[in-house]
Amino acid sequence: KAGVTQTPRYLIKTRGQQVTLSCSPISGHRSVSWYQQTPGQGLQFLFEYFSETQRNKGNFPGRFSGRQFSNSRSEMNVSTLELGDSALYLCASSPMRQSYGYTFGSGTRLTVV
């Protein structure tokens, strides 16, 4: 059974650019959540999608957005990149939101220069 797949694994972008990260959940999982991990702030929740609808959102500026497609695959977008957006971005999926726990992908390492 394939796990949660995140692409790309690594990205280097310049300040002011925008970036799109992709997450393919485990087959049959309908909930996808995104997290940002930095050495200073740890793991912080960005947002959650379930059945193509954003169900929950963390305290991040509007430059961070996401969406979920009918096949449950999800993308997150960060516009007008700042140096502070450099982080490991992790995606997690679950069959039915919080009931069964979450499985995480390997993450996308974003470096903003």
Next chain:
Amino acid sequence: KQEVTQIPAALSVPEGENLVLNCSFTDSAIYNLQWFRQDPGKGLTSLLLIQSSQREQTSGRLNASLDKSSGRSTLYIAASQPGDSATYLCAVSSFYNQGGKLIFGQGTELSVKP
């Protein structure tokens, strides 16, 4: 506001020791609690999931307990091995949040010396 704390922040033990990692949370209205391990630069690997109605879960050399009333969970690792070296994170899912959002502690960095 739910806050999760993990103590100690770092731990170094010789191989073969039994050890306990601690996790505390401020709001007892949780749906479940999940323990993860993270190797450097990697994603999170789920170790154990404890539902709010459960007291403990076991998987191999790992045992996690949950005491909701005191806001505590412990992860017990028996007969530690160098391969257990990693950062261990606990995360709670709030009862009122209705899904999707895990609140993480800062983690305990474990080093098991051969």
